[in-house]
Amino acid sequence: xxxxIVGSTALDSIKTPKAENPRLLGGSASHAAVAASFFCPVxxxxxxxxxxxxxxxxxxxxxxxNLGGLQIQPGKTFHxxxxxxxxxxxxxxxxxxxxxxETFTPTLPxxxxxxxxxxxANIAPSLQSHVLDQAQRPKFVAADTMDLxxxxxxxxxxxxxxxxxxFVLNDSEAHQxxxxxxxxxxxxxxxxxxxxxxxxxxxxxxxxxxxxxxIFLCPAYPVPNLVDPTGAGDSFVGAMMGYLAAANGPIDxxxxxxxxxxxxxxxxxxxxxxxxxxxxxTRGQIERRVKxxxxxxxx
Amino acid sequence: xxxxIVGSTALDSIKTPKAENPRLLGGSASHAAVAASFFCPVxxxxxxxxxxxxxxxxxxxxxxxNLGGLQIQPGKTFHxxxxxxxxxxxxxxxxxxxxxxETFTPTLPxxxxxxxxxxxANIAPSLQSHVLDQAQRPKFVAADTMDLxxxxxxxxxxxxxxxxxxFVLNDSEAHQxxxxxxxxxxxxxxxxxxxxxxxxxxxxxxxxxxxxxxIFLCPAYPVPNLVDPTGAGDSFVGAMMGYLAAANGPIDxxxxxxxxxxxxxxxxxxxxxxxxxxxxxTRGQIERRVKxxxxxxxx
Numbered sequence: 001x002x003x004x005i006v007g008s009t010a011l012d013s014i015k016t017p018k019a020e021n022p023r024l025l026g027g028s029a030s031h032a033a034v035a036a037s038f039f040c041p042v043x044x045x046x047x048x049x050x051x052x053x054x055x056x057x058x059x060x061x062x063x064x065x066n067l068g069g070l071q072i073q074p075g076k077t078f079h080x081x082x083x084x085x086x087x088x089x090x091x092x093x094x095x096x097x098x099x100x101x102e103t104f105t106p107t108l109p110x111x112x113x114x115x116x117x118x119x120x121a122n123i124a125p126s127l128q129s130h131v132l133d134q135a136q137r138p139k140f141v142a143a144d145t146m147d148l149x150x151x152x153x154x155x156x157x158x159x160x161x162x163x164x165x166x167f168v169l170n171d172s173e174a175h176q177x178x179x180x181x182x183x184x185x186x187x188x189x190x191x192x193x194x195x196x197x198x199x200x201x202x203x204x205x206x207x208x209x210x211x212x213x214x215i216f217l218c219p220a221y222p223v224p225n226l227v228d229p230t231g232a233g234d235s236f237v238g239a240m241m242g243y244l245a246a247a248n249g250p251i252d253x254x255x256x257x258x259x260x261x262x263x264x265x266x267x268x269x270x271x272x273x274x275x276x277x278x279x280x281x282t283r284g285q286i287e288r289r290v291k292x293x294x295x296x297x298x299x
Numbered sequence: 300x301x302x303x304i305v306g307s308t309a310l311d312s313i314k315t316p317k318a319e320n321p322r323l324l325g326g327s328a329s330h331a332a333v334a335a336s337f338f339c340p341v342x343x344x345x346x347x348x349x350x351x352x353x354x355x356x357x358x359x360x361x362x363x364x365n366l367g368g369l370q371i372q373p374g375k376t377f378h379x380x381x382x383x384x385x386x387x388x389x390x391x392x393x394x395x396x397x398x399x400x401e402t403f404t405p406t407l408p409x410x411x412x413x414x415x416x417x418x419x420a421n422i423a424p425s426l427q428s429h430v431l432d433q434a435q436r437p438k439f440v441a442a443d444t445m446d447l448x449x450x451x452x453x454x455x456x457x458x459x460x461x462x463x464x465x466f467v468l469n470d471s472e473a474h475q476x477x478x479x480x481x482x483x484x485x486x487x488x489x490x491x492x493x494x495x496x497x498x499x500x501x502x503x504x505x506x507x508x509x510x511x512x513x514i515f516l517c518p519a520y521p522v523p524n525l526v527d528p529t530g531a532g533d534s535f536v537g538a539m540m541g542y543l544a545a546a547n548g549p550i551d552x553x554x555x556x557x558x559x560x561x562x563x564x565x566x567x568x569x570x571x572x573x574x575x576x577x578x579x580x581t582r583g584q585i586e587r588r589v590k591x592x593x594x595x596x597x598x
Contacts, residue, residue: 087480181386184523205504208521217595219516222507224483256598296516297596299555 001139002041003245005033005238006106006131007121009046009070012274013081013095014230016088021228024274025056026080028121028144031231032238034278035265036119037063038286039242043112045069045131047104049077059279068109075100088226089203108134117245120164121234122146125156132163140244140251142166142197144237150176158193165251166197168237174200183208197255201233209259213252218259219297221267221289228273232266235278239265239286257290264289300438301340302544304332304537305405305430306420308345308369311573312380312394313529315387320527323573324355325379327420327443330530331537333577334564335418336362337585338541342411344368344430346403348376358578367408374399387525388502407433416544419463420533421445424455431462439543439550441465441496443536449475457492464550465496467536473499482507496554498539500532508558512551517558518596520566520588527572531565534577538564538585556589563588 012026033044043066050072060067076099084091106127113136120128120143128143135141143164149157150173157177161167167190169177180186183200187210190198200208206220240255240262247254264286271277311325332343342365349371359366375398383390405426412435419427419442427442434440442463448456449472456476460466466489468476479485482499486509489497497509503522508515539554539561546553563585570576 087474175386182523182525183521202504205501215521215595216598217518217521218598219518219596222482222514222516224481226481260598294598296514297518299515299517299559299593 001116001245001248002043003036003117003119003241004043004045004069004108004112004115004135005029005036005119005121005241006045006069006128007032007123007234008078008101009044009048010078010080010101011052012230013079014228014273015081015083015094016228017084017086019273021273023053023079024276025059026231026274027078028123028231028234030060030275031234031269031278032119032121032241033060033065034063034275035235035238035262035269036242036245037065038265038281038283039239039261040245042066042242043069043115045106045108045112047071047073047100049073049075049100052077059275062279069107069112071104071107073100082230084228088229106131116140117241118142119237119241120144120160121237125149125153125160129156129160129163132160140165142168142237142241144168144233145173147173147176161194164195166199167195168199168201170201170203170233197251199259201236203229203232206263207236207259209255211252211255213255216256216259218256218263219293221264221293222296223267223270226270227277229270230274231278232269235269236262236266238262260290260293261286264293300415300544300547301342302335302416302418302540303342303344303368303407303411303414303434304328304335304418304420304540305344305368305427306331306422306533307377307400308343308347309377309379309400311529312378313527313572314380314382314393315527316383316385318572320572322352322378323575324358325530325573326377327422327530327533329574330533330568330577331418331420331540332359332364333362333574334534334537334561334568335541335544336364337564337580337582338538338560339544341365341541342368342414344405344407344411346370346372346399348372348374348399351376358574362578368405368411370403370406372399381529383527387528405430415439416540417441418536418540419443419459420536424448424452424459428455428459428462431459439464441467441536441540443467443532444472446472446475460493463494465498466494467498467500469500469502469532496550498558500535502528502531505562506535506558508554510551510554512554515555515558517555517562518592520563520592521595522566522569525569526576528569529573531568534568535561535565537561559589559592560585563592
């Protein structure tokens with residue numbers, strides 16, 4: 001089965017203590033779409049300006065990503081610039097130029113409205129809801145978010161949550177959203193807000209699933225050479241949804257392995273700037289690292 | 300086989316946002332010894348003052364801990380007082396009264412010198428070395444430490460490291476000791492300093508082993524009700540060494556499961572103040588949680 005992915009499609013200028021890379025292909029939907037493409041057909045919904053480099057369109061196409069839902073509008077592509085601290089744990093935004101993204105309204109072409117798996121990658125929750133308004137009876141809907149929306153669009157986010165199967169957020173967002181320091185209390189409140197599956201991302205410490213099938217502690221693959229963590233969380237949800245769409249069986253049967261695949265693709269993402277490493281990835285490399293993660297965690 | 304454990308034996312006054320508990324049984328050796336006692340015979344080496352409550356001696360004895368190496372000296376028992384912040388991730392020391400601990404010199408009774416497994420729980424590295432000077436051909440020696448010794452006794456610690464089989468420290472200490480932000484670079488340097496087995500503790504995120512048998516990512520058992528994390532790290536190494544001593548086979552064959560048992564006993568430790576929960580623990584409860592941790596991490 002195929003997955004529909006909506007989110008930001010951007011140019012990222014990223015500075016780390018070791019290097020500086022201007023105008024890389026970035027955005028939540030770009031990372032998620034390429035990550036999902038190793039598993040199933042992907043339909044991308046987003047917007048770019050007429051300055052968007054041809055080579056990035058080719059990169060999407062190389063991964064057989066359907067661009068029928070990608071709007072190319074007169075103006076500038078969303079441009080984000082950020083800088084990481086020495087230990088790569090914290091980053092600060094240097095610049096945000098919204099460009100054509102400022103007035104983006106995601107519109108699903110008729111052909112995409114019945115896509116069974118829908119990933120609402122990080123973007124304003126009102127836009128995530130707008131995509132769901134157009135989707136026709138999707139089989140499984142997951143959404144990611146970020147602290148910004150908790151701060152400036154909480155009512156929109158709460159409305160969206162009622163419509164999700166799975167909600168993905170990081171640990172600090174879970175605490176902020178629920179007001180609970182205790183993770184289990186936070187999970188309980190999150191389920192009450194709507195989603196049956198709640199996935200808490202903890203960066204290099206892995207992730208945790210809370211679901212009808214219980215708790216799953218998903219390990220992170222330990223990255224020997226961390227180059228740039230931008231997009232790792234988007235890669236995680238992208239690969240996870242791609243794997244679930246390809247498996248196309250009961251979610252509870254496949255979601256643990258789907259998360260492990262997400263974890264592995266995210267680890268590759270961290271090994272290059274932007275999408276540089278992910279874009280050269282092969283399914284074989286992913287499989288080898290999934291097996292290795294099995295060995296690293298066996299007891 | 301049996302394990303010899305040297306470290307601090309103290310009275311801890313612990314304040315959390317929810318409660319305040321004065322003069323609990325604490326100290327690295329107390330936590331480690333009780334944790335190890337579920338697996339093998341334990342010999343405790345430490346010092347307390349003549350104010351040390353009888354009920355705490357009884358608690359040791361209830362766990363069949365041999366107190367032949369516990370000195371009872373005129374004066375006051377080491378007293379530490381600390382306060383945890385709301386999320387329990389950080390604590391600050393309110394008071395440290397060394398008492399008889401200030402002039403403590405660990406002396407091994409003749410009968411304990413051949414104990415095959417030696418755990419040098421957190422204490423000044425010069426004292427850890429002094430214990431090794433008296434030990435006769437131990438089979439396996441592990442040491443824990445804390446940031447204080449990196450700051451005020453680094454040469455002593457470096458001398459000790461050459462004599463260890465296993466070194467246990469937390470992630471920030473690993474970065475501080477090696478000057479490496481990258482964990483793998485840090486591990487490489489740590490092995491060069493002596494120990495064949497390096498274990499990095501990451502609190503509620505679990506731990507990581509680097510050894511001749513490769514890397515092992517050990518999960519933390521997710522604690523539903525975190526009451527007081529004091530002593531969790533000591534419980535982890537104590538249970539790990541107890542399990543290894545009981546297994547008494549090749550270290551590489553048993554160390555992963557030993558760490559998982561350490562992780563589980565540490566999780567119980569966090570569910571009560573001081574040793575309150577650990578002291579009521581049964582081997583059956585430990586086994587059930589080990590099995591559950593297997594289920595929580597299976598994919």
